[in-house]
Amino acid sequence: MNSFTVKIVILCLFFFAEQLSAQSLDDLGYSFAEHIFNNARIVIGDGAVIEQGSLLVRDGTILAVGLASTIEIPDDTVSHDLSGKTIIPALVNTHAHLGWEAYGDWGSQFFTEENLTDHLYRHAYYGVGTIISTGSDQEEIAARIKLEQLRGNIAGAHYYQSPGMGSPGGGPNPRFTDDPNYWGVRPVADPEQAVRTVRELASSGYDIAKIWVDSRDERRGAKVKLAPAIYTAVLEAASNYDMRIIAHATTLSDHKSLVSIGARRFIHMPYDLEVDDEYLELVRENNVYIVPTLGMVTKREPYYIPAFQDPFFYDQVPISVLESLNSNYNPPPSSQSAESKQRSDMMARNLLKLKDHIILGTDAGAVGDFFGYADHVELELFVRMGMSPSEAIVAATSRAAEAFGLDNVGKLQAGRAADFVILDDNPLDDIRNSRQIHEVYLRGKKVDRSGLKQRWSQ
Protein backbone atom coordinates (compact mmCIF):
# COMPACT_ATOMS: atom_id res chain seq x y z
CA MET A 1 0.00 0.00 0.00
CA ASN A 2 1.54 3.35 -0.89
CA SER A 3 1.35 6.26 1.47
CA PHE A 4 -1.42 7.95 -0.49
CA THR A 5 -3.62 4.84 -0.24
CA VAL A 6 -2.83 4.59 3.47
CA LYS A 7 -3.93 8.19 3.94
CA ILE A 8 -7.17 7.51 2.07
CA VAL A 9 -7.84 4.39 4.14
CA ILE A 10 -7.17 6.27 7.37
CA LEU A 11 -9.39 9.15 6.26
CA CYS A 12 -12.15 6.67 5.38
CA LEU A 13 -11.79 4.99 8.76
CA PHE A 14 -12.08 8.34 10.51
CA PHE A 15 -15.06 9.22 8.40
CA PHE A 16 -16.88 5.97 9.13
CA ALA A 17 -15.99 6.09 12.81
CA GLU A 18 -17.44 9.59 12.96
CA GLN A 19 -20.53 8.49 11.09
CA LEU A 20 -20.91 5.45 13.29
CA SER A 21 -20.68 7.32 16.55
CA ALA A 22 -22.97 10.09 15.34
CA GLN A 23 -25.39 7.50 14.01
CA SER A 24 -25.48 5.33 17.11
CA LEU A 25 -25.73 8.27 19.48
CA ASP A 26 -28.45 9.72 17.32
CA ASP A 27 -30.39 6.47 17.59
CA LEU A 28 -30.09 6.65 21.33
CA GLY A 29 -31.80 9.96 21.62
CA TYR A 30 -29.31 12.74 20.96
CA SER A 31 -29.34 14.97 17.95
CA PHE A 32 -26.46 17.18 17.00
CA ALA A 33 -27.82 19.64 14.48
CA GLU A 34 -29.70 22.75 15.48
CA HIS A 35 -33.41 22.45 14.84
CA ILE A 36 -35.90 25.28 14.90
CA PHE A 37 -39.63 24.67 15.24
CA ASN A 38 -41.49 27.70 13.88
CA ASN A 39 -45.02 29.17 13.83
CA ALA A 40 -46.27 27.11 16.74
CA ARG A 41 -48.38 27.98 19.73
CA ILE A 42 -45.92 27.32 22.54
CA VAL A 43 -47.36 26.40 25.91
CA ILE A 44 -44.39 27.02 28.20
CA GLY A 45 -45.59 24.88 31.11
CA ASP A 46 -45.82 27.61 33.75
CA GLY A 47 -49.07 29.13 32.47
CA ALA A 48 -47.50 31.37 29.80
CA VAL A 49 -48.23 30.94 26.07
CA ILE A 50 -46.42 32.28 23.01
CA GLU A 51 -48.50 32.45 19.84
CA GLN A 52 -46.60 32.01 16.55
CA GLY A 53 -43.49 31.16 18.51
CA SER A 54 -40.24 29.39 17.72
CA LEU A 55 -38.29 26.80 19.67
CA LEU A 56 -34.58 26.38 18.93
CA VAL A 57 -32.96 23.13 19.99
CA ARG A 58 -29.42 21.71 19.89
CA ASP A 59 -27.80 18.62 21.37
CA GLY A 60 -30.90 17.72 23.31
CA THR A 61 -31.20 21.12 24.96
CA ILE A 62 -33.48 24.09 24.35
CA LEU A 63 -31.37 27.04 23.16
CA ALA A 64 -34.14 29.62 22.84
CA VAL A 65 -37.92 30.03 22.97
CA GLY A 66 -39.78 33.08 21.72
CA LEU A 67 -40.86 34.97 18.66
CA ALA A 68 -38.68 34.12 15.65
CA SER A 69 -37.68 37.79 15.35
CA THR A 70 -36.05 37.63 18.80
CA ILE A 71 -34.01 34.48 18.19
CA GLU A 72 -30.60 34.40 16.60
CA ILE A 73 -30.70 31.42 14.28
CA PRO A 74 -27.36 29.74 13.50
CA ASP A 75 -26.51 28.72 9.91
CA ASP A 76 -27.35 25.14 8.97
CA THR A 77 -30.32 25.08 11.33
CA VAL A 78 -32.96 22.56 10.25
CA SER A 79 -36.28 24.35 10.13
CA HIS A 80 -39.70 22.77 10.84
CA ASP A 81 -42.92 24.64 10.06
CA LEU A 82 -45.49 23.92 12.77
CA SER A 83 -48.27 26.26 11.59
CA GLY A 84 -51.50 25.37 13.38
CA LYS A 85 -49.77 23.13 15.90
CA THR A 86 -49.15 23.50 19.62
CA ILE A 87 -46.01 22.56 21.54
CA ILE A 88 -46.27 21.59 25.21
CA PRO A 89 -43.51 20.35 27.52
CA ALA A 90 -43.30 16.58 27.84
CA LEU A 91 -45.32 15.52 30.88
CA VAL A 92 -43.79 14.71 34.26
CA ASN A 93 -45.47 11.80 36.06
CA THR A 94 -44.59 11.58 39.75
CA HIS A 95 -46.46 8.42 40.72
CA ALA A 96 -46.43 5.13 38.84
CA HIS A 97 -45.28 1.56 39.41
CA LEU A 98 -43.06 0.36 36.61
CA GLY A 99 -41.98 -3.17 35.86
CA TRP A 100 -44.89 -5.38 36.97
CA GLU A 101 -47.32 -4.82 34.09
CA ALA A 102 -47.02 -7.31 31.25
CA TYR A 103 -50.07 -6.33 29.14
CA GLY A 104 -52.06 -9.51 29.49
CA ASP A 105 -50.38 -10.61 32.71
CA TRP A 106 -48.94 -8.97 35.82
CA GLY A 107 -46.53 -9.85 38.63
CA SER A 108 -43.01 -9.66 40.05
CA GLN A 109 -41.74 -12.20 37.48
CA PHE A 110 -42.09 -9.48 34.84
CA PHE A 111 -39.82 -7.07 36.69
CA THR A 112 -36.91 -7.44 34.27
CA GLU A 113 -34.59 -4.95 32.64
CA GLU A 114 -36.38 -5.51 29.36
CA ASN A 115 -39.86 -4.89 30.72
CA LEU A 116 -38.79 -1.87 32.73
CA THR A 117 -37.19 -0.37 29.62
CA ASP A 118 -40.35 -1.06 27.64
CA HIS A 119 -42.36 0.90 30.21
CA LEU A 120 -40.07 3.90 29.76
CA TYR A 121 -40.76 3.77 26.03
CA ARG A 122 -44.51 3.47 26.61
CA HIS A 123 -44.43 6.71 28.58
CA ALA A 124 -42.32 8.37 25.90
CA TYR A 125 -44.79 7.28 23.20
CA TYR A 126 -47.57 9.18 24.97
CA GLY A 127 -45.50 12.30 25.56
CA VAL A 128 -44.41 11.63 29.15
CA GLY A 129 -40.77 12.69 29.42
CA THR A 130 -40.09 11.96 33.09
CA ILE A 131 -41.41 9.21 35.32
CA ILE A 132 -40.99 8.58 39.04
CA SER A 133 -41.67 4.97 39.98
CA THR A 134 -42.73 4.96 43.61
CA GLY A 135 -41.74 2.25 46.01
CA SER A 136 -42.34 -1.02 44.17
CA ASP A 137 -39.20 -1.40 42.07
CA GLN A 138 -36.65 -4.15 42.54
CA GLU A 139 -33.75 -1.93 43.49
CA GLU A 140 -30.83 -3.71 41.76
CA ILE A 141 -32.63 -4.02 38.43
CA ALA A 142 -33.87 -0.44 38.72
CA ALA A 143 -30.37 0.83 39.48
CA ARG A 144 -28.93 -0.91 36.40
CA ILE A 145 -31.58 0.63 34.14
CA LYS A 146 -31.02 4.05 35.64
CA LEU A 147 -27.28 3.73 35.02
CA GLU A 148 -27.75 2.56 31.43
CA GLN A 149 -30.02 5.51 30.83
CA LEU A 150 -27.46 7.94 32.25
CA ARG A 151 -24.85 6.39 29.96
CA GLY A 152 -27.16 7.04 27.03
CA ASN A 153 -27.79 3.38 26.22
CA ILE A 154 -31.53 3.53 26.93
CA ALA A 155 -33.86 6.32 25.82
CA GLY A 156 -37.56 6.62 26.68
CA ALA A 157 -38.90 8.69 29.57
CA HIS A 158 -36.28 9.75 32.13
CA TYR A 159 -36.48 7.28 34.94
CA TYR A 160 -36.43 8.06 38.65
CA GLN A 161 -36.97 5.46 41.28
CA SER A 162 -38.04 6.14 44.85
CA PRO A 163 -37.44 3.28 47.27
CA GLY A 164 -40.17 2.79 49.86
CA MET A 165 -40.28 2.65 53.64
CA GLY A 166 -43.19 1.46 55.78
CA SER A 167 -44.25 -0.32 58.93
CA PRO A 168 -42.89 -3.89 59.01
CA GLY A 169 -45.12 -5.88 56.65
CA GLY A 170 -46.61 -2.68 55.20
CA GLY A 171 -46.02 -1.03 51.85
CA PRO A 172 -48.03 -1.24 48.65
CA ASN A 173 -51.47 -2.77 48.25
CA PRO A 174 -52.09 -6.54 48.56
CA ARG A 175 -51.84 -7.02 44.83
CA PHE A 176 -48.09 -6.48 45.26
CA THR A 177 -47.60 -7.91 48.73
CA ASP A 178 -49.47 -11.17 47.95
CA ASP A 179 -47.01 -11.92 45.17
CA PRO A 180 -44.90 -14.82 46.50
CA ASN A 181 -41.69 -13.28 45.18
CA TYR A 182 -42.41 -9.72 46.24
CA TRP A 183 -39.22 -8.15 47.60
CA GLY A 184 -40.94 -5.90 50.15
CA VAL A 185 -40.14 -2.38 51.19
CA ARG A 186 -37.63 -1.22 53.75
CA PRO A 187 -39.24 -1.69 57.16
CA VAL A 188 -38.96 1.16 59.65
CA ALA A 189 -40.15 -0.10 63.04
CA ASP A 190 -38.83 2.73 65.19
CA PRO A 191 -37.18 6.15 64.84
CA GLU A 192 -33.63 4.74 65.04
CA GLN A 193 -34.31 2.32 62.18
CA ALA A 194 -35.87 5.19 60.24
CA VAL A 195 -32.73 7.32 60.58
CA ARG A 196 -30.48 4.37 59.65
CA THR A 197 -32.60 3.56 56.59
CA VAL A 198 -32.59 7.12 55.30
CA ARG A 199 -28.82 7.23 55.76
CA GLU A 200 -28.43 3.96 53.81
CA LEU A 201 -30.63 5.23 51.00
CA ALA A 202 -28.69 8.49 50.81
CA SER A 203 -25.38 6.65 50.69
CA SER A 204 -26.74 4.49 47.84
CA GLY A 205 -27.36 7.71 45.91
CA TYR A 206 -31.14 8.00 46.24
CA ASP A 207 -32.56 11.49 46.50
CA ILE A 208 -36.25 10.54 46.39
CA ALA A 209 -37.96 8.08 48.74
CA LYS A 210 -41.49 7.12 49.68
CA ILE A 211 -43.19 6.41 52.99
CA TRP A 212 -46.49 4.61 53.48
CA VAL A 213 -48.30 6.17 56.39
CA ASP A 214 -51.59 4.27 55.94
CA SER A 215 -51.86 0.78 57.29
CA ARG A 216 -52.11 -1.15 54.07
CA ASP A 217 -52.29 -4.87 54.15
CA GLU A 218 -54.26 -5.99 57.14
CA ARG A 219 -54.05 -9.64 56.15
CA ARG A 220 -50.30 -9.58 56.61
CA GLY A 221 -50.53 -8.13 60.10
CA ALA A 222 -49.41 -4.66 59.17
CA LYS A 223 -52.42 -2.97 60.66
CA VAL A 224 -49.99 -0.57 62.26
CA LYS A 225 -49.82 2.82 60.68
CA LEU A 226 -46.49 4.52 60.48
CA ALA A 227 -46.32 6.31 63.83
CA PRO A 228 -45.72 10.08 63.92
CA ALA A 229 -42.44 9.55 65.84
CA ILE A 230 -41.18 7.36 62.97
CA TYR A 231 -42.17 9.58 60.10
CA THR A 232 -40.85 12.59 61.97
CA ALA A 233 -37.49 10.79 62.18
CA VAL A 234 -37.64 9.96 58.44
CA LEU A 235 -38.37 13.56 57.47
CA GLU A 236 -35.70 15.02 59.75
CA ALA A 237 -33.05 12.59 58.54
CA ALA A 238 -34.08 13.14 54.90
CA SER A 239 -33.69 16.90 55.24
CA ASN A 240 -30.05 16.36 56.25
CA TYR A 241 -29.40 14.60 52.95
CA ASP A 242 -31.60 16.81 50.76
CA MET A 243 -33.68 13.70 50.10
CA ARG A 244 -37.21 14.34 48.87
CA ILE A 245 -39.80 12.28 50.68
CA ILE A 246 -43.22 11.56 49.21
CA ALA A 247 -45.83 10.32 51.67
CA HIS A 248 -48.70 8.00 50.90
CA ALA A 249 -51.53 9.25 53.14
CA THR A 250 -55.26 9.47 52.51
CA THR A 251 -56.84 11.05 55.57
CA LEU A 252 -57.10 14.71 56.47
CA SER A 253 -55.71 14.19 59.98
CA ASP A 254 -52.62 12.35 58.68
CA HIS A 255 -52.05 15.05 56.06
CA LYS A 256 -52.21 17.76 58.72
CA SER A 257 -49.91 15.92 61.05
CA LEU A 258 -47.39 15.26 58.25
CA VAL A 259 -47.41 18.80 56.83
CA SER A 260 -46.95 20.31 60.27
CA ILE A 261 -43.69 18.40 60.74
CA GLY A 262 -42.34 19.23 57.28
CA ALA A 263 -43.79 16.75 54.73
CA ARG A 264 -44.13 18.53 51.39
CA ARG A 265 -45.16 15.82 48.92
CA PHE A 266 -48.18 13.57 49.06
CA ILE A 267 -49.50 10.67 47.09
CA HIS A 268 -53.30 11.03 47.38
CA MET A 269 -55.47 13.88 48.59
CA PRO A 270 -57.39 13.58 51.82
CA TYR A 271 -60.30 11.38 50.70
CA ASP A 272 -62.18 11.05 53.98
CA LEU A 273 -63.19 14.65 54.66
CA GLU A 274 -63.63 18.00 53.04
CA VAL A 275 -60.39 19.95 53.45
CA ASP A 276 -60.70 22.81 55.94
CA ASP A 277 -59.08 26.21 56.32
CA GLU A 278 -56.51 24.93 58.79
CA TYR A 279 -55.25 22.39 56.25
CA LEU A 280 -55.31 24.85 53.36
CA GLU A 281 -53.27 27.29 55.42
CA LEU A 282 -50.70 24.58 56.21
CA VAL A 283 -50.53 23.56 52.54
CA ARG A 284 -49.98 27.15 51.42
CA GLU A 285 -47.44 28.02 54.08
CA ASN A 286 -45.37 24.93 53.44
CA ASN A 287 -45.65 24.93 49.65
CA VAL A 288 -47.00 21.38 49.56
CA TYR A 289 -47.38 19.26 46.41
CA ILE A 290 -50.21 16.76 46.10
CA VAL A 291 -50.63 13.91 43.63
CA PRO A 292 -54.40 13.26 43.68
CA THR A 293 -54.27 10.16 41.44
CA LEU A 294 -57.87 10.71 40.35
CA GLY A 295 -57.78 7.94 37.74
CA MET A 296 -57.51 5.44 40.55
CA VAL A 297 -60.54 6.71 42.45
CA THR A 298 -62.94 7.47 39.59
CA LYS A 299 -63.28 3.97 38.17
CA ARG A 300 -66.84 3.65 39.51
CA GLU A 301 -67.93 7.03 38.16
CA PRO A 302 -70.61 6.95 35.44
CA TYR A 303 -68.34 8.79 32.98
CA TYR A 304 -65.49 6.30 33.35
CA ILE A 305 -64.43 4.67 30.10
CA PRO A 306 -62.22 1.59 30.39
CA ALA A 307 -59.05 1.67 28.34
CA PHE A 308 -60.12 -1.16 26.04
CA GLN A 309 -63.05 1.00 24.88
CA ASP A 310 -60.81 3.97 24.09
CA PRO A 311 -59.03 4.01 20.72
CA PHE A 312 -56.27 6.19 22.20
CA PHE A 313 -55.13 3.12 24.14
CA TYR A 314 -55.19 0.76 21.16
CA ASP A 315 -51.76 1.81 19.91
CA GLN A 316 -49.95 -0.06 22.63
CA VAL A 317 -51.55 -3.52 22.66
CA PRO A 318 -52.53 -6.33 20.30
CA ILE A 319 -56.21 -7.20 19.80
CA SER A 320 -55.86 -10.23 22.09
CA VAL A 321 -55.12 -7.97 25.08
CA LEU A 322 -58.12 -5.75 24.29
CA GLU A 323 -60.28 -8.85 24.14
CA SER A 324 -59.06 -10.17 27.47
CA LEU A 325 -59.51 -6.76 29.15
CA ASN A 326 -63.02 -6.69 27.73
CA SER A 327 -63.95 -10.14 28.96
CA ASN A 328 -62.55 -9.49 32.46
CA TYR A 329 -64.33 -6.15 32.80
CA ASN A 330 -66.75 -5.61 35.63
CA PRO A 331 -68.76 -2.48 34.70
CA PRO A 332 -69.93 0.02 37.33
CA PRO A 333 -73.64 0.21 38.14
CA SER A 334 -75.53 2.21 35.54
CA SER A 335 -76.87 4.64 38.16
CA GLN A 336 -74.58 6.19 40.73
CA SER A 337 -75.50 5.85 44.41
CA ALA A 338 -76.15 9.02 46.40
CA GLU A 339 -73.19 8.16 48.62
CA SER A 340 -70.80 7.76 45.71
CA LYS A 341 -72.05 11.02 44.17
CA GLN A 342 -71.44 12.83 47.45
CA ARG A 343 -67.95 11.41 47.65
CA SER A 344 -67.03 12.44 44.13
CA ASP A 345 -68.47 15.94 44.63
CA MET A 346 -66.37 16.31 47.77
CA MET A 347 -63.29 15.09 45.90
CA ALA A 348 -63.88 17.70 43.19
CA ARG A 349 -64.27 20.44 45.81
CA ASN A 350 -61.04 19.33 47.50
CA LEU A 351 -59.21 19.28 44.17
CA LEU A 352 -60.30 22.84 43.37
CA LYS A 353 -59.30 24.16 46.78
CA LEU A 354 -55.90 22.53 46.32
CA LYS A 355 -55.50 23.27 42.63
CA ASP A 356 -52.36 25.41 43.01
CA HIS A 357 -50.65 22.44 44.68
CA ILE A 358 -51.75 19.60 42.40
CA ILE A 359 -49.23 17.58 40.38
CA LEU A 360 -49.52 14.71 37.92
CA GLY A 361 -49.28 11.06 38.96
CA THR A 362 -51.26 8.08 37.71
CA ASP A 363 -50.52 5.02 39.83
CA ALA A 364 -50.28 3.26 36.45
CA GLY A 365 -48.88 -0.24 36.64
CA ALA A 366 -50.54 -0.90 40.01
CA VAL A 367 -54.28 -0.83 39.62
CA GLY A 368 -55.02 -1.64 36.01
CA ASP A 369 -54.10 1.73 34.51
CA PHE A 370 -51.74 1.83 31.60
CA PHE A 371 -48.49 3.68 31.12
CA GLY A 372 -48.69 6.94 29.23
CA TYR A 373 -52.34 6.51 28.37
CA ALA A 374 -53.35 7.09 32.02
CA ASP A 375 -51.55 10.44 32.04
CA HIS A 376 -53.99 11.84 29.49
CA VAL A 377 -56.94 10.41 31.42
CA GLU A 378 -55.64 12.19 34.52
CA LEU A 379 -55.31 15.51 32.64
CA GLU A 380 -58.91 15.12 31.52
CA LEU A 381 -60.05 14.37 35.09
CA PHE A 382 -58.31 17.51 36.39
CA VAL A 383 -60.42 19.54 33.97
CA ARG A 384 -63.60 17.53 34.49
CA MET A 385 -63.32 18.38 38.20
CA GLY A 386 -62.98 22.09 37.54
CA MET A 387 -59.35 23.01 36.82
CA SER A 388 -58.73 24.93 33.59
CA PRO A 389 -56.78 23.18 30.81
CA SER A 390 -53.90 25.59 31.43
CA GLU A 391 -53.87 24.73 35.16
CA ALA A 392 -53.96 21.02 34.33
CA ILE A 393 -50.92 21.39 32.06
CA VAL A 394 -48.97 23.33 34.70
CA ALA A 395 -49.77 20.57 37.23
CA ALA A 396 -48.51 17.95 34.78
CA THR A 397 -45.32 19.76 33.76
CA SER A 398 -43.51 22.59 35.58
CA ARG A 399 -45.08 22.08 39.00
CA ALA A 400 -44.54 18.31 38.96
CA ALA A 401 -40.88 18.87 38.06
CA GLU A 402 -40.47 21.58 40.70
CA ALA A 403 -41.91 19.29 43.41
CA PHE A 404 -38.89 17.02 43.05
CA GLY A 405 -36.28 19.62 42.18
CA LEU A 406 -36.08 18.38 38.57
CA ASP A 407 -35.09 21.76 37.20
CA ASN A 408 -33.98 20.39 33.85
CA VAL A 409 -37.49 19.39 32.69
CA GLY A 410 -41.14 20.45 32.89
CA LYS A 411 -40.86 23.80 31.12
CA LEU A 412 -39.95 25.03 27.64
CA GLN A 413 -37.14 27.33 28.62
CA ALA A 414 -33.59 27.93 27.37
CA GLY A 415 -31.18 25.57 29.10
CA ARG A 416 -33.72 22.86 29.91
CA ALA A 417 -33.93 19.49 28.18
CA ALA A 418 -35.60 19.54 24.78
CA ASP A 419 -38.46 17.33 26.00
CA PHE A 420 -41.64 18.36 24.23
CA VAL A 421 -44.80 17.18 22.52
CA ILE A 422 -46.18 18.62 19.29
CA LEU A 423 -49.97 18.48 19.19
CA ASP A 424 -52.25 18.83 16.17
CA ASP A 425 -54.87 20.70 18.20
CA ASN A 426 -54.84 23.21 21.02
CA PRO A 427 -55.15 21.60 24.48
CA LEU A 428 -56.03 24.99 25.99
CA ASP A 429 -59.32 24.84 24.04
CA ASP A 430 -60.03 21.25 25.03
CA ILE A 431 -57.72 19.23 27.24
CA ARG A 432 -58.56 16.08 25.27
CA ASN A 433 -56.44 17.60 22.50
CA SER A 434 -53.43 16.45 24.55
CA ARG A 435 -54.16 13.15 22.81
CA GLN A 436 -53.71 14.62 19.32
CA ILE A 437 -50.01 13.82 19.36
CA HIS A 438 -48.16 14.71 16.18
CA GLU A 439 -44.62 14.04 17.44
CA VAL A 440 -42.78 13.60 20.72
CA TYR A 441 -39.18 14.77 21.26
CA LEU A 442 -37.13 13.73 24.27
CA ARG A 443 -33.65 15.22 24.71
CA GLY A 444 -34.11 16.74 21.28
CA LYS A 445 -34.61 13.43 19.52
CA LYS A 446 -37.85 12.39 17.90
CA VAL A 447 -39.43 9.34 19.53
CA ASP A 448 -40.05 6.63 16.92
CA ARG A 449 -43.76 6.34 17.67
CA SER A 450 -44.69 4.37 14.57
CA GLY A 451 -41.95 1.79 15.26
CA LEU A 452 -43.09 1.39 18.86
CA LYS A 453 -46.73 1.10 17.83
CA GLN A 454 -45.84 -1.59 15.35
CA ARG A 455 -43.87 -3.52 17.97
CA TRP A 456 -46.67 -3.38 20.54
CA SER A 457 -49.57 -4.19 18.26
CA GLN A 458 -48.12 -7.59 17.19
Ligand SMILES: [Zn+2]
Ligand atom coordinates in the same frame (compact mmCIF):
# COMPACT_ATOMS: atom_id res chain seq x y z
ZN1 LIG B 1 -49.13 3.93 43.96
